[in-house]
Amino acid sequence: MSTTEPERPAPTVRSLLLASIPALVIGVVSALTLWAVDELAGVVEDGVWTALPHALGIDPASGWWIFAVLAVTGLAVGLTVWLVPGHAGPDSATTELVGTPLRISVVPSLALAAVLGLAGGVSLGPENPIIAINVSIMVTLAARLWKAVPSTVVMLMAASGTIGALFGTPVAAALVFTSVVAAVRGGGEVWDKLFLPLVSAAAGSLTMTLLAHPSFAIPMPAYTQVTGWDLVAALVIAAVSAAVGVLAAAVFPAVHRLFHALRHPVLITLAGGLLLGVIGAAGGPVTLFKGLQQMGELVTDRSDYSPGQLALITVVKLAALLVAAGAGFRGGRVFPAVFIGAAIGTLANALVPGVPVAVAVAAGVLGVTLAVTRDGWIAIFIGVAVTHNLLILPILSLAVLPAWLIVTKAPPMLIRPAPAATPTSPRAADGAGR
Secondary structure, X not given: OOOOOOOOOOOOHHHHHHHHHHHHHHHHHXXXXXXXXXXXXXXXXXXXXXXXXXXXXXXXXXXXXXXXXXXXXXXXXXXXXXXXXXXXXXXXXXXXXXXXXXXXXXXXXXXXXXXXXXXXXXXXEOHHHHHXXXXXXXXXXXXXXXXXXXXXXXXXXXXXXXXXXXXXXHHHHHHHHHHHHHOOOOOOOHHXXXXXXXXXXXXXXXXXXXXXXXXXXXXXXXXXXXXXXHHHHHHHHHHHHHHHHXXXXXXHHXXXXXXXXXXXXXXXXXXXXXXXXXXHHHHOHHHOOOOHHHHHHHHHOHHHOOHHHHHHHHHHHHHHHXXXXXXXXXXXXXXXXXXXXXXXXXXXXXXXXXXXXXXXXXXXXXXXXXXXXXXXXXHHHHHHHHHOOOOHHHHHHHHHHHXXXXXXXXXXXXXXOOOOOOOOXXXXXXXXXX
């Protein structure tokens, strides 16, 4: 800390209690927004993937239906980015989990693009757009209702509330923001700075739990005893999966450049939708959507797949993530990364049945998530969450170390936006709006 800047006094108990009121409200509203987006996407998904094909007498798992739906989804998202006011905000490939608040006028188009992608089967999660939506809404409201609360604090609370709702627990938000708040200037302990984000995260997670009961846990055989061989297996699987994530991150800029050479947003997402349709038809329904439900199905039904099929599913989902993220669809990369890690772990168990499923899946999830998020805490948390077994925690705490050595100097899975928009690319595609 700079010695020339006076340190702000630590927050008082009274100030923390008073600020807890907006933190609770922000957490609840953040969860309600996530729930509304998920519900709307679910309604559209049921119509497109269940009701419509049933009415037409079509098998929704057929390759040509998957291709058609993803192609239409690419066209619809492209039209949204091109024509709808706000232009769906910045390209998700250029945004981190928490970024600068968007103008409130961008929110409707971003929500529409996110819903279309989630319902259409695009291999991206809701985390990036929903955090951006909630941060924008809450910063705007706080500027009118809670002017005494700094906008940076509101951002932290909105992002924390959303992350708590996404993962169904405030622990995830605490892990994500520990390093952030530790760097914030001002008096008080780290837990003083974490207090309000945790209030918001707890409110968000409890609200979402009451509404939708989200869970990352996958039913799998009980794991009751740690062995040395399990640790060795976890170290190898985590390192391999981290290397897979690093390889994807290295290829990502080239994929992004290839699609954006088309320049027009409709052409970019339409091309992405067409290619996603081909990829999805090859991999089948299990490789579609954000991957949370499909991950559980894959691990639960693992005996139905040969090692070759599991390898194909892993490659297909990895390709789908690269295309979806590179072709201008609005969505996050964490959820599909978790699926890819689970698929790698399931493949490892199929190749070496002596490796417990829980250990293999947790280590696979750890490695890919670490490469995509660059956050060891959240990678460990999700690895434990998918197994719902605390015995996995010490194994992952060691497995993360060699995985981090692979990841730390590798390029992130993130595109740095160009300094200026091109004439044929709407200015709002980089968040500026028209």
